[in-house]
Amino acid sequence: MITWIVLGIIILGLLFVVAGGYNRLVALSQRADQSFADIDVQLKQRQDLIPNLVETVKGYAAHEQGTLDMVTQARAAAAGATGVDGRVAAENALTGALGRLFAVAEAYPDLKANSNFQQLQAELTDIENKLAAARRFFNNAVQEFNAARRQFPTVLFAGLVGFGSDRAFFDVGSGERETLNAAPKGVFLNHRSRA
Secondary structure (H helix, E strand, O other): OHHHHHHHHHHHHHHHHHHHHHHHHHHHHHHHHHHHHHHHHHHHHHHHHHHHHHHHHHHHOOOOHHHHHHHHHHHHHHHHOOHHHHHHHHHHHHHHHHHHHHHHHHOOHHHHHOHHHHHHHHHHHHHHHHHHHHHHHHHHHHHHHHHHHHOOOHHHHOOOOOOOOOOOOOOOHHHHHHHHHHOOOOOOHHHOOOO
């Protein structure tokens, strides 16, 4: 009889540990999903701003059609990208195209002085700052999830309950870091830290 009681207590203890670990993984996964949704909001705001920016630049630098087309195509690819890895690649390409667009704008003093262009540039910088903060929050949530998934005793059952692999970070990549470092002053200023 005592053996059954001890065995029952051990089984209840194991169930408690598994349930606690599972609930923690679910909560951390939900936090990462929510933080990715915050990134998605900022990315959509940035994508919505781009057509106005392209039209403003087109009025001053119409012969720069290749750059304008590149930005438009990168925006379309970013809007259609799915998953963290796909979004990261598409957004890095879009950021690179925007960096080239602002480099073109540097060659046109009238464009740089245009109030509409300055307003769009300020809005884009604000969005980039919010996006960097959202990425930091997401990457922190992913780091916490990945660490919890690998910790003992959760590592023993994480794969069995659907949490068998690490979540991917939203890394700006080396290409975007180079673009951000080369961007004209006033664009992407606070976006340079690894988010």
